[in-house]
Amino acid sequence: MVLPTAAQAAPAHNRTAVVAHRGASAYAPENTLAAIDRAHALGITWVENDVQRTKDGALVVLHDTTLARTTNVEQVYPDRSPWNVADFTSGEIAKLDAGSWKGVEYTGARIPTLHEYLRRVDRNHQKLLMEIKSPELYPGIEGQILHQLRRDGWLDSQDVKHRLIIQSFNADSVRTLHARRPDIKTGFLGTPAVSELPAYAKFADQINPSHTTISADYVKAVHALKGPHGKPLESYTWTVNDAKTAQQVAGFGVDGIISNAPDVVRAAVGG
Template sequence: MHARVVAAITTAVLGMAALLSPMPVARAGESGKPTVIAHRGASAYAPENTLASIDKAAKLGFSWVENDVQRTKDGELVVIHDDSLERTTNVKKVFPGRAPWKVKDFTAAEIARLDAGSWFSPAYAGTRVPTLRQYMCRVEHNHEKLLLEIKNPELYPGIEQQTLKLLGNAGWLDRQHLGRLIVQSFSADSVRTVHDLKPALTTAYLGSPTVAQLSRYTPFTDLINPSYGSLSPAYVSAVHSFEGPHGKPLGVFAWTVNDAATARKVTDYGVDGLITNKPDVVRAALEAD
């Protein structure tokens, strides 16, 4: 009888631990090759950070996509990289007198009027800047996984809480989805806030702290995601020697790798992921080895 009780308690404890721990993120060691993440979607082939771009990534056979999240004047979360609408929309034509056309100075309804595709190609004329709600619906529809960047958090106080609330309402903070979601930022404070609010969530810091600084990040981040140009085999090995908040070695996703030679070189460093505008080119390079 005692043995049964002990077994039941053990099972319950293990079950609770599983619920509190994030689903494992793909590591190079599991497949032998780094995870390939489509940067802003398949952004070499469709307008970045649009539904068309993540649809293109899905058609190319990639499950991981990356995006950028910012906030409108009236509090809507939208998917766009720059803090200005100028580069990737026709905002200057639609609202000529409102320079410098910052995302935070426009309402969601105003941004919804903008063409976010013609700058890339006439074939994408009429493409819109998606809200994060729209984007998450499409990611779910495409059965994709998401590396979500909180962009410019210093411009949007409370964006971490708001993003997590939206993700939760969309069903993306349950155990099934936690293995399909990573939240990252260039702001260590923002990453720390996300971890504190949702400890089970996988987080990533964008940058390349020195080896001496890495221990400062281990309480709240699972990955260190630097520019590939800042990497070396020794640095990747050093990052892997530290454990993150979930008791696993820190991972490394390198950005932005767009050619075969660089993909092979950085893969040899031992990275766990490659973030790329051309996921098909990177995949072909890895498969050729």
């Protein structure tokens, strides 16, 4: 009898990528440099972020389209409700405290520019799953992101192949990005109907749904199709923060799990 090798015997979920959602955001203020560093300290290679644009055209890393939840903008600029990112200049945003809401030890943390964020990810030898956040609010942001990635040295063949994925909830944005740089791996955030998956497979390499919307059959349907690079579509699911759910979705066969607590997920499923 021929015994299987260790690799052959390992459960499929041991190959599941673990991605730190907005950095290790269970432990440090989301989308800050501190959150990237916390993920690095935990040994997490992949980090996820969100990119938006300021009033004066700077690219910044922030999840919400308003500044209210994660900064002290209401105190610093009390008369500028609803405090939309697009209504503030990069200089104004740089004055905000984006850390103290998470704990006094993070007081003074700032919203990073995309340039600052890319430099820190690079310094930590990490990989990036980037979300283009609400691109319908920022016409042309895809080209601007590509320009910044190029300036920071992220568009050479090795980086594109091994350490960069760009995703969005906006299918038109993903399609635009793919048309501009078809070599970059792309993901669509959401759970399209199985009958619609072939259309997405023309411009997206990944279908990345909420963990509450998937099943083993859905993941199997995703894997049955090939994406624009001729490889089976992948599926990274979000946002999983406990061991039980992590083991469940890993059992469905997902390729990646995006988590605020990536160390918890890694301990549960490997990866």
